[in-house]
Amino acid sequence: MMHKIQCECGSLLGHIDGKGITSRVICYCSDCQAFAKYLGKSDNILDAHGGTDIVQLAQPRLHITQGLEHLALLRLSPKGLLRWYASCCNTPIGNTLNNPKVSFIGLVHTCLDKTWLETDFGRDVAKVNTESATGEPKPKTSGLFGNVMRFFGIVLSTLISGKYKHSELFTKDGAPIVTPTILTDEQLGQLKKQK
Numbered sequence: 390m391m392h393k394i395q396c397e398c399g400s401l402l403g404h405i406d407g408k409g410i411t412s413r414v415i416c417y418c419s420d421c422q423a424f425a426k427y428l429g430k431s432d433n434i435l436d437a438h439g440g441t442d443i444v445q446l447a448q449p450r451l452h453i454t455q456g457l458e459h460l461a462l463l464r465l466s467p468k469g470l471l472r473w474y475a476s477c478c479n480t481p482i483g484n485t486l487n488n489p490k491v492s493f494i495g496l497v498h499t500c501l502d503k504t505w506l507e508t509d510f511g512r513d514v515a516k517v518n519t520e521s522a523t524g525e526p527k528p529k530t531s532g533l534f535g536n537v538m539r540f541f542g543i544v545l546s547t548l549i550s551g552k553y554k555h556s557e558l559f560t561k562d563g564a565p566i567v568t569p570t571i572l573t574d575e576q577l578g579q580l581k582k583q584k
Contacts, residue, residue, distance in 0.1 A: 392509045394451075394482070394500045396475035398434075400542055401456035401482075405496075409447050410546065411510050412526070412539035415440040417528065418518035420465050421484075424472050426571075427463060428479040431498055439523040442498035444510045445540060447547045448485065448556035457557075462569040465577050471565055473558065477499075489563045490551035493543045496551040 392405040421441040424435040434441055454462065461476035473482040473494075481497040500505065515532030522528050547553040559565055573581075 393502050394496070396456070396459070396478050396480035396482070396500060398475075398478040398480075399437050399471045399512050401453065401459045401475040401480070402462055403448050403451065403453040403455070404578070405446065405509075405557060406452060407450055410542045411448060411501040412445040412515070412536050412543070413513065414443050414445065414517055414532070414536050415528075416443055416495075416516040416517050417520075417522040418563060419521045419581055420469065421518075422521070423465055423577060424463065424481065424484075424521075426583050427465075427582045428481060430479055430481070430499070434497065437524060438528055439521070440528070441516070443484070443495040444498070444501060444506075445495045445536075445543065446494055447543050447552065448489075448492040448494045448558060449547060449552045451483075451496070451557065453557055454580055460567055462545075462565055462567045464571045466574070467571055469571075471558075471569060485558060487565070489556055489559040490548055490553050491542065491544050492547040494558070534552075 394403045399427050417440045422439045459475045459477040461474055463472045470484045471487055472484050480499055483494040483496040485494050515536040516528050516530055519528050519530045544578045
């Protein structure tokens with residue numbers, strides 16, 4: 390399998406290679422909603438209830454082949470997730486933790502090939518953080534246990550094999566390859582107030 394990824398304008402290109410554990414999840418958390426608003430892409434990213442469709446997999450499977458200079462990074466708070474996006478057109482790429490040893494990435498659906506999404510990553514989609522969903526009736530949480538188990542499978546397999554060292558998103562010293570923009574509490578509050 391080699392699933393192509395790209396930003397909306399096509400300046401950043403890459404692919405996901407090989408086989409491995411993957412997990413699909415729709416996250417309704419207010420932070421994912423704030424990220425979409427920050428990028429000015431809520432209509433493209435969020436579903437009718439404020440959810441983001443995400444594919445989780447091991448970081449070493451992600452390869453950026455063109456446009457690495459467009460890769461940018463946001464943290465909603467000093468200890469928040471690393472939220473990667475293409476600065477050329479504000480397409481979200483994915484979310485990681487700041488610890489390269491926890492080597493997973495949650496790829497946002499907007500950079501994935503929708504034609505092959507179900508074929509490559511399955512139709513089984515967990516729904517999480519539904520308490521922050523918008524609109525009524527709110528979606529119900531589902532698939533959480535399986536999602537957590539697959540997450541641990543992804544992380545442990547890269548840790549035990551040492552493959553976590555092959556992430557293209559972190560330097561050998563364990564720092565992200567680009568310096569993140571970190572929002573202030575006030576900036577984050579303003580984003581979360583936006584409809």
